[in-house]
Amino acid sequence: MRLPRRARLILLGAASPLLAAALALAGHASLQGPSIDTLYWLREALHGPKPAPSPSPVVVVGIDEETYRRPPFAGTPQALWGPKLGVVLAGMLDGGAAAIGLDLVHPTSVETLIPGFEREYLLTLRRGGKEGRLVLAKVQHQSNPLMPYRGYAIAAGMGNIRSVNLVEDPDGVLRRVPVTLSVAGPDGSPRPEPGMAAEVASRALGKPLERAADGTVSLDGHRLPEGAGNRLLVNHATAAGAIPTYSLADLHACAQAGNTAFFEKHFKGKAVMVGTVLDVEDRKLSSNRWVTKPEGLNLPERCALPVMGDLYVAGQRRDSIPGVYIHAAAISNLMTHDGLAETSRAVGAALVLLLAGLAAAITLATRPLLAAAGLALLLGLWSGVAVEAFQAGLVLPYLQAALAAVLVFPLLLGFRFAVLDRDQRQIRNAFKLYLPGSLIDDMIASGQSPRLGGEERNLTILFSDIAGFTKMSEGMEPEDLVLVLNRYFTVMTDIVEAHGGFVDKYIGDAVLAVFGAPYAIDNHARAAVNAALAMQQAMADDKTLLATESGRGSCRIGLATGPALIGNIGSPRRFNYTVMGDTVNLASRLEGANKYYSTAVMVSGETMAHHGDPDAFRALDIVQVVGRNEPVAVFEPLSEARRADPEDSARRAAYAAALSDWRAGRFDAANAGFTALAPADSAAAAMLRKAEKRTGTPAEPGWTGITALTEK
Structure with a gap:
């Protein structure tokens, strides 16, 4: 049986919050990324830039523009940098670095052409791998990974190579880092292997990753807030220079000078990531893309060389960051238990439906303009709740819930106009010609006739x-x-x-x-x-x-x-x-x-x-x-x-004086006063007619000056 139009409209109104929530949740995957990025921006607007832990548990050694410009790197092909990189690695190992990750994949080496050229570098790799403090990088492809040169892998140890893969969301933004990846075991069957960030954090803490029966992963007794596929949602520190970054060129000069104290001061007990930090190479869009800071600020102490001038454009902000910083931020999150956790789909859906329901209640409770103001207030409160949760490390479905609330508003306004307000409009139209509008409003609000x-x-x-x-x-x-x-x-x-x-x-x-x-x-x-x-x-x-x-x-x-x-x-x-x-x-x-x-x-x-x-x-x-x-x-x-008007003011003062004389029974004085005013003041002319009748006579006892009007 086909329902009447009014019944269908009522059902639509009742289902509006569910419909709006369903529409918002249908776009959950595409909205979640921008929602996280928006929360970064809102968090900074309310709380300011998020500082890094103090002291930072992780540092970056950057192969930067300065490295390419300074000798002995300047003019030397990068394929010949191995021995120079080995000098810096040795200095960090001597200085007590807890773990070093090389975010570099060198699949070839000049060692095959110049035997013995990289002997010291290979020995340093062997030392770092043997001590369990060095991790080389590979890139995990669909089938076979891109591995480092076999000599490097053998020197460091095959068990000290980890994937540097990052997870790109559908919009091309890198927000997550794999905690573990599935790789082929010796027998060809898939097995989980820690990613670069998880491996470096684990070695720096001296604690292994532990996988529970339900597939969740813990590190140092802390369950990692991973998303689908064991992916850690990175919580970037957004203050300028949050992760201390040292130039490879300066560290090479420092090691050549034998300044072991500098390495011990800045690297002892630290997790270290080594990677490129250039203007154009290996830069990624990340979730902090709307709150990045100008580069070159708050640089750490230098060892041997001053900061090279003209490296940074003052005040320039980039929406991309070097990929090594994403690994470094993930390592910091893992070591300090500061990662971001996302709500489950069930909890997220409940929050979206709750906000849609509140928006529906506001829309139905009052007039459209007040409802719009109430909706704006609701969205403001929701923003505050979402930001505070984000500050505490929990990601709520911010944009999804806000979208549901915004969708409810026009849906229910149409419902109100077609159904609820129709009766009120009929009452108002019936009574507005006979009763004050405010009284009609009271009558409609109470649901009672006058x-x-x-x-x-x-x-x-x-x-x-x-x-x-x-x-x-x-x-x-x-x-x-x-x-x-x-x-x-x-x-x-x-x-x-x-x-x-x-x-x-x-x-x-x-x-x-x-x-x-x-x-x-x-x-x-x-x-x-x-x-x-x-x-x-x-x-x-x-x-x-x-x-x-x-x-x-x-x-x-x-x-x-x-x-x-x-x-x-x-x-x-x-x-x-x-x-x-x-x-x-x-x-x-x-x-x-x-x-x-x-x-x-x-x-x-x-x-x-x-x-x-x-x-x-x-x-x-x-x-x-x-x-x-x-x-x-x-x-x-x-x-x-x-x-x-000064003239009118003067006439009014004269009228007041004449009126005072009249009330006091001074009829002659009143007559004179009103006579002077009568040509320009009709009220004075009326008073003059009364005063003329009493001129020359004294006021009787009890005189009050009251005029008895005989006409209505």
């Missing part, structure tokens, strides 16, 4: 009305009038919502807005005042608002702050989220009081006090509105332009 009930809260109410509405609408067709009003309401509603309020209702041509509910805001009085000023500015900026052929209306606004009842009010079958109470009535009365003072915006004293900035207002009067026994001080909010 219910009857209210609460008393301290709010600021904005009541606006259109002055001159009757005149501007004269002769207009109803459809045209509706278009004009709707455009006006749209602009005003956008301003209210932009300042954190919501429009409760439209009452004819009036707008009732609430600030401070359903969610509290930092200062609802200030938000309401700013909204009122923005509404007036919108009317000034757009002369087409409320403009008709019969005239243009204007906007009057009243603001009041105080307790009000807000909530779902009505019957169980029909109700509104609305506000009611004395504060609402006062806002409406103050809107109407603007007519008396010819002002555009009037606020109560509570609004001014809650706003917190007295300089943003000027006192107008104390009034007693219709239907309210208690008088209320009223104020006019000031725009930034008026506050910055």
Whole structure:
């Protein structure tokens, strides 16, 4: 039976973490290498370059550019270097080197052409092999290995030859060194043989490699963290000059000078790798390719010759390193138990699935933008965990898990849009025309429909009305009038919502807005005042608002702050989220009081006090509105332009002085003050009309200066 589309989508959403994990794990092999390289880079970014053990258990003798330039090597074919190399080998053996590995394969010798030429070199090889401190190199091919010259092999001993093969990953990067390789035994059957790094480390420690029945290998009681095929994942020290490197040319001059103390100081008890460290020859891409350092830094002490100039380009970094350093790093790992271990496939898969599951939970738990931020935080935390594990020697499936988490995000966003958010969008679309957006969000989050009930809260109410509405609408067709009003309401509603309020209702041509509910805001009085000023500015900026052929209306606004009842009010079958109470009535009365003072915006004293900035207002009067026994001080909010205008500031100061005279019963002085201001100040003109009626008469006992308004 074919499942309905919705059921199929739900199954897809539930399976998204598994699908993402499966896709990431399918690319495990191709991602593991870059994942390790990325962890090197992240580790260095968080912890700085990884230093080598101090003192380093391994050193490198480099056949470097300096060796090719200095006599007696300069101008001499490399085939004739055997005796000179023997001098250095003898010096290291005399100095107490624990084990020496030659990362050089010389399949031919001039000994066949010049008998006796390499006698001392062969004797040195024989000595090193007999003492078990010298290992020659071979390269293991598919069938027959590339072996050193037979005379060298016989001199050192056939049991002292080991493979220098390295393991190249599919992307061409060398990250692993074979601990053992399969070679043909005397009877032709395959048998395991230690690789060069394992053999040198074993001899330097004086401990044999031990193979358990399950195939695992241990050295010095430490189980090696090998990967598939007994391969050690190398943990490179990335500090500049981490592995001390000595020039063959300097050591040859040192040995010729008989400075045995230098060899004893720098090579006693050490594992030594001898190999080429040239600019172009035998260089390999390794797992530390993104954190390599300029060459020639932190070089060890010299013996006989100073460092040759012009060998290194200052600050130049190469993404490849000489292969001998990979062997040396592996030897250091084996001797200090500092290799890298990779998680098993089962543990790795569990970690990938865990991260995919967490990403799924974050994606489904919140809005897309917050989910994206949460996903970024999750990836940051995962990076930190992976780096700290890497610092401790454990390689987690870093990129695989990160990829799974990233894949989950778009999969589940599509699932949310198609299934989960569909119901929420339907609810929001059904209610958004009647309820505040924040209330709809609460309803969706709780999964419950709105219910009857209210609460008393301290709010600021904005009541606006259109002055001159009757005149501007004269002769207009109803459809045209509706278009004009709707455009006006749209602009005003956008301003209210932009300042954190919501429009409760439209009452004819009036707008009732609430600030401070359903969610509290930092200062609802200030938000309401700013909204009122923005509404007036919108009317000034757009002369087409409320403009008709019969005239243009204007906007009057009243603001009041105080307790009000807000909530779902009505019957169980029909109700509104609305506000009611004395504060609402006062806002409406103050809107109407603007007519008396010819002002555009009037606020109560509570609004001014809650706003917190007295300089943003000027006192107008104390009034007693219709239907309210208690008088209320009223104020006019000031725009930034008026506050910055010196002339307006002077007029406001004069108005305040005249108002003070009025309230004190000094009617003659008040008359004079308001008379001077009346031509430029409509509020002063309104006050002048009152003062003129009392000029020449004393104030009666108990005079308060309250103006009783007789109109709504």
